Amino acid sequence: MSSEITRYGVGPRMSEAVAYNGIVWLAGQVGNPGDSVADxxxxxxxxxxxxLAAAGTDKTRILSAQIWLADMSTFADMNAVWDAWVPQGHTPARATGEAKLATPDYKVEVIVTAALR
Structure with a gap:
């Protein structure tokens, strides 16, 4: 494990991800504004x-996930997509809550932390 900090997708305000000591933290990910919560x-x-692929790992190594929904009434729609995506036997610890997101057009934001290979 490296004690160096590695940043991915570095921008002027934030990085897409930061890796340190065998762990990678991803910034919150959002979809196309205005699309359905499923999309x-x-x-x-x-x-x-x-x-995760850019950092050299994958979804089987996700340790935790935070999911923010603009409206908890869309929980089932989000879960249908999540359940089809998350690898069974490798499900992370997860929390889901309702929050106002950056704009009203965003319906979901996903934040994950994963172990590197």
Missing amino acids: QTRQCLAEVDRI
Whole structure:
């Protein structure tokens, strides 16, 4: 394990992910504003897959997930997409809550922490 900090997708305000000491923390991922919660969830999870791959790991190594929904009435729609995506036998610790997101057009935000290989 490296004691170096590695940043992925570095921007002026934040990085897409930061890895340190065998763990990678991803920034919150959102989908296309205005799309359905199911479509936004699919887009979020595709971005999680992409960023984890860039860091050299994958969704089987996710330790925890936080999911924020703009409206808890969409919980079942989000879960249908999540359940089809998350690898059985490798489900992470997870919390889901309701929050106002950056704009009203965002319906879901997904944040994960994963172990590196």
